[in-house]
Amino acid sequence: xxxxxxxxxxxxxxAFAAAPLAAxxxxxxxxxxxGVIEPLPYAVPAFVAENSAAQKYATEISRVxxxxxSGTGLFRExxxxxxxxxxxxxxxxxxxxxxxxxxxxxxxxxxVSVSGDRLTVxxxxxxxxxxxxxxxxxxxxxxxxxWRRMAHKVADAAYSRITGEGAYFDSRxxxxxxxxxxxxxxxxxxxxxxDGANVQxxxxxxxxxxxxxxxxxxxxxxxxxxxxxxxxxKLLNVASVTAQLLPETPGTMTFxxxxxxDGRQxxxxxxxxxxxxxxxxxxxxxxxxxxxxxxxxxxxPSYSPDGSRIVFESDRSGTQQLYIMSASGGEPTRISxxxxxxxxxxxxxxxDLIAFTKQNEGRFHIGVMRTDGSEERxxxxxxxxxxxxxxxxxxxxxxxxETAGAGGEPRLYSVDITxxxxxxxxxxxxxxxxxWSPLLP
Amino acid sequence: MRLHSSAxxxxxxxxxAACNNPNRFGAxGAxGAxGAxGxxxxxxxxxxxxxxPNSPAYFSQTVGDRVLFAVDxxxxxxxxRMILTGQxxxxxxxxxxxxxxxxxxDEQGTREYNLALGARRASAVQEFLISQGVxxxxxxxxxxxxERPLQVCSEESCYAQNRRAVTVISVGxxx
Numbered sequence: 001x002x003x004x005x006x007x008x009x010x011x012x013x014x015a016f017a018a019a020p021l022a023a024x025x026x027x028x029x030x031x032x033x034x035g036v037i038e039p040l041p042y043a044v045p046a047f048v049a050e051n052s053a054a055q056k057y058a059t060e061i062s063r064v065x066x067x068x069x070s071g072t073g074l075f076r077e078x079x080x081x082x083x084x085x086x087x088x089x090x091x092x093x094x095x096x097x098x099x100x101x102x103x104x105x106x107x108x109x110x111x112v113s114v115s116g117d118r119l120t121v122x123x124x125x126x127x128x129x130x131x132x133x134x135x136x137x138x139x140x141x142x143x144x145x146x147w148r149r150m151a152h153k154v155a156d157a158a159y160s161r162i163t164g165e166g167a168y169f170d171s172r173x174x175x176x177x178x179x180x181x182x183x184x185x186x187x188x189x190x191x192x193x194x195d196g197a198n199v200q201x202x203x204x205x206x207x208x209x210x211x212x213x214x215x216x217x218x219x220x221x222x223x224x225x226x227x228x229x230x231x232x233x234k235l236l237n238v239a240s241v242t243a244q245l246l247p248e249t250p251g252t253m254t255f256x257x258x259x260x261x262d263g264r265q266x267x268x269x270x271x272x273x274x275x276x277x278x279x280x281x282x283x284x285x286x287x288x289x290x291x292x293x294x295x296x297x298x299x300x301p302s303y304s305p306d307g308s309r310i311v312f313e314s315d316r317s318g319t320q321q322l323y324i325m326s327a328s329g330g331e332p333t334r335i336s337x338x339x340x341x342x343x344x345x346x347x348x349x350x351x352d353l354i355a356f357t358k359q360n361e362g363r364f365h366i367g368v369m370r371t372d373g374s375e376e377r378x379x380x381x382x383x384x385x386x387x388x389x390x391x392x393x394x395x396x397x398x399x400x401x402e403t404a405g406a407g408g409e410p411r412l413y414s415v416d417i418t419x420x421x422x423x424x425x426x427x428x429x430x431x432x433x434x435x436w437s438p439l440l441p
Numbered sequence: 442m443r444l445h446s447s448a449x450x451x452x453x454x455x456x457x458a459a460c461n462n463p464n465r466f467g468a469x470g471a472x473g474a475x476g477a478x479g480x481x482x483x484x485x486x487x488x489x490x491x492x493x494p495n496s497p498a499y500f501s502q503t504v505g506d507r508v509l510f511a512v513d514x515x516x517x518x519x520x521x522r523m524i525l526t527g528q529x530x531x532x533x534x535x536x537x538x539x540x541x542x543x544x545x546x547d548e549q550g551t552r553e554y555n556l557a558l559g560a561r562r563a564s565a566v567q568e569f570l571i572s573q574g575v576x577x578x579x580x581x582x583x584x585x586x587x588e589r590p591l592q593v594c595s596e597e598s599c600y601a602q603n604r605r606a607v608t609v610i611s612v613g614x615x616x
Contacts, residue, residue, distance in 0.1 A: 182593040208588050210552060224556075229541075230583050231556060253560055253584060256553040269557065271584070274515070274564020276557035297557040313554065319513075320554055343551040357551050383595070386551050402548075404595035433552070 028106055028127035028134055030074060030162045039076040040162070041103050042069065045087045046080070047110035047121070054112040054119075057147050061112060061121060064151035067195065068169040069159060072396075073421030078104045090122060099128045106134070108158055117143050121150040125158050135161045148197055149440065156439075166393030169194060172437040173389075173398060174212040174221050175412060177201065178430035182408060187432075189223060191238065194391070194436065196426035202241055211387070211433045212236075215259045218437040222257040222266060233257045233268055235283070247286040254279075256299045260327070261307040267291070269299040278312055280327075291329035302346045303327065304371075311335075311345040311354055311371075322356060324371065335373030344387050347371075349438075350394035353417070357386040357399075366399045368417055379419040383408075387432070392439040398425060400432040495535060497610040504531045507607040508566060512600075513550070515561035517569055525566060528608055529573030536579075542566045543607045544584040545591075547600035552586060559584030559606075566606040 030040050044066045049058035069075040085098035090111035099107050110123040124137040138157055140150045149170055156167030177190040177199075186205035189212055192198055202221070203209055210231075212223035221236040228245070231253045236243035246266065248254065257268040260280075267280045270288075278298045281288040292298040296316035303310055304327075311324045317334070320341040325332035336342040340360025347354055351371075358365040358378060364385040369376040384402040391397070395417055402410040410432040412425040425434070491498040500506060505528070508521035517525065532538065544563030546555035563582035571577050592599035 183590050185588070208585075210556075210588070226585075251581075253556070255556050269553065271557060271560040274561045274568075274582070276560060297554060297561070299553045299557050300551075315554075320551075343554050359550070384548065406593040406595075408593075408595060 028130065028162060029164065031164070039070075039074055040105055041076050041078055042106035042108065043078045043083060043099060043102070043104040044069070044108040044110075045083060045085075047112050047123075048087060048090050050090070050111050050113040051115075053114035057114065057119060057144065058110075058112040061147060061151040061154070062108075062110060064148055064195075065108060065110075065155045065158070068152060068155035071195070071423075072159070073416065074163065075106075078102050090124075094126050096126075096128055096131045099126075104128050106158070106162060108154070110154060114144060117145070119144045119147055119150065121147075121154060123154045123157070125161055148193060152193070165395055167439055168391040168393045168396065170440045171392050172214075172218065172440070173412070173425070173434050174202070174214055174437070175427075175434040176209060176212065176432045177427070178410060178432060179205070182406060185430075189221070189236070190431075191221075192427070194425075199428065202236060202238070203243070211256065211435075213258050213435045214437045216261055216263045216438060218440065220259075220263075221435075222259060222268075224255040224257070231255045233266070235266075246281060246283075247288075249288075256301065258302050260303050261305055267301040267303065267310055269301070278310070289329075291325065292332075300344045304347050305349055305351045311347055313343045313345060320359075322354065322369075322373070335369070335371070336376075337373060338376055346388055346390060348390050348394040349392060353394070355388035355390060355397050357388065366397060366415065368397075377419065379415050379417065380413070380422060384410075385413075387434070389434050389436045391436055398434045398436055400434065402432070497538070500528070500531050500535075500608075500610050504528055506609070507605045509601060510562055510604040510606070512547075512604070513558065515558070515565045517565055521566075522569065525569045526573060529570050529575050532570070532575045532579065537612060538610050539579045539581075539613050540570075541609045541611065542570075542580060542582045543589075543609060544582065545589060545603055545605050545607070546587045547603040548587045548590060548595065549600065550587060552588075556584050556586035559586045562604075562606045566608065570608075 044062050047058040047062045049055040066077050070077050082102050084101055085095040087109050105128055107126040107128055113120050120141045122139045125134045127134045140153045152170035155169045160167045171194045172191055173194055174191045177188045178185050180186045187209050188205045189202040189209050191200050208226040210224040212221045219238055223234055224231050225234045233246045233254045234243045253271040255269050257266050264283055265280050269276050270279045275295055276297045276299055278291045278301045279288050294316055296314055298312055298314045301310050301312040308327055309324050310327050313320050314323050320343045321334055322336040322342045322345045323332035323334050340358050342356050342358050344357040345354050353368045354371055355368050358367050363381050365378040366380045366385050366388050367378040382401055383404040386400050388397045388399045396414055398414045400410045401413045402408055409430040412431045412434045414425055415422045490496055491502045505524040508524050542563040544559030546558045567580050567582050590603045592602045
């Protein structure tokens with residue numbers, strides 16, 4: 001039996017329908033559109049350990065795969081306790097009837113083997129109702145230390161095949177880890193897997209650090225540091241964990257840096273004499289050029305994925321609003337016209353949407369709008385939400401949510417661009433200013 | 442409840458607070474804490490006795506080292522101008538000191554905008570001090586945005602004190 005499964009999500013506008021497929025018979029397909037439907041039930045029995053050294057990884061890897069998929073809110077795992085079939089050999093035929101009997105619509109099987117410090121993971125994805133494999137089986141190999149990454153690769157492949165969307169689980173997030181009281185907060189740069197695992201600290205807490213941003217290949221991070229006593233932009237090499245200050249104009253503050261899509265330019269804010277404008281700098285030559293020149297505050301610049309345009313915020317109209325200009329500067333076009341103030345715009349990696357922070361009537365929101373400002377939708381509301389960053393597939397947004405009061409502290413949250421699946425990203429302590437990496441190679 | 446009060450109400454309350462309490466940072470005031478000085482390499486100096494009119498402690502506690510701002514504003518109020526006039530006079534008679542003016546914002550704003558806003562406030566103070574005869578090379582500005590609140594509650598009473606520019610005195614020739 002062939003069937004087409006449409007999983008539809010609460011969504012205000014049809015503009016965000018991800019897969020423009022009409023309902024039709026065909027292989028398993030989870031189409032992310034409007035409406036509210038049950039998550040897709042799937043099973044991922046413990047991966048088969050093909051040798052004894054693989055035993056400590058096999059179950060763990062299948063658990064991370066399940067955590068990735070179920071964590072999207074689009075999938076619901078059938079627990080192992082409900083399984084009828086047992087998968088003891090990766091190449092044995094799949095008992096479709098047994099999986100159908102427990103209402104699984106998708107099945108992920110896998111096998112793990114270890115040789116020295118080399119870990120190999122194989123997996124297959126099955127469409128239970130059509131009784132066939134969905135796509136080819138895949139094999140990933142890396143060191144045992146990267147076992148979580150291989151689990152993310154498996155989940156990414158399953159997610160992409162079922163939804164038709166780009167992958168995003170095998171990615172990292174750079175953020176600011178915070179400790180201490182609100183009036184003397186200590187901040188350190190840290191990087192972790194997108195799900196909070198494998199935290200590594202990139203700076204100590206001797207000075208304030210703010211708002212890190214990944215390069216387009218994830219090898220470098222731009223951030224703002226107070227180590228000189230004044231906000232200055234630093235460029236950090238992630239592999240060597242060494243950082244250097246960008247060239248400065250004396251007597252200025254620089255902050256809010258972001259890479260161009262080719263990784264060669266930095267667009268940022270430069271403050272001089274109390275006035276903040278947007279500049280860009282060529283990272284090879286150190287040459288900088290001014291892109292805006294007004295007495296108002298211009299900050300939060302972010303390139304379009306093709307590098308041709310820059311979205312930024314400006315209070316030239318009297319309050320913070322969003323504008324788009326050519327990447328070479330020139331007259332910008334205002335795109336935000338709703339009530340309240342708009343800041344921290346970030347262009348989606350798919351190019352279709354701008355994510356932003358909105359302040360209105362004492363509340364903060366994370367929202368998205370089209371690049372012409374139309375179809376604005378608010379995804380969150382709280383005392384203080386700010387600073388959205390896009391998952392590599394442009395479907396999920398991570399941001400900072402801070403609680404009120406003397407004991408208030410920030411945590412990282414993520415939300416689907418449909419507004420569903422709002423959840424906290426696990427971190428050891430307070431955390432702010434997340435920036436999502438591209439999908440890892 | 443506080444979250445739903447209108448912006449107009451907040452501005453009103455602030456204006457009232459700012460007008461009624463010009464003495465807030467006088468000798469009996471907030472204790473003349475040096476703001477965020479000392480973080481990230483900003484030089485700090487011993488404060489000396491607060492009763493010694495030549496001491497930085499006297500400057501911060503008696504002259505008044507800080508001025509406050511309305512929501513999202515960098516305009517100097519008449520009270521602020523009075524305090525800054527006193528600062529300029531003190532700096533004129535103590536040429537061995539330089540100053541870093543720290544601009545701050547309350548937490549009700551996005552991080553990078555607040556950095557820019559704090560810079561505007563620090564710059565407004567700097568310009569006023571220069572207009573009162575302080576040599577430009579004795580003054581530098583820095584913004585901490587919303588990174589170093591003085592008061593930690595999430596009420597207008599705290600926000601009003603956090604929207605500030607603090608003149609931090611240190612020994613040293615002008616840059």
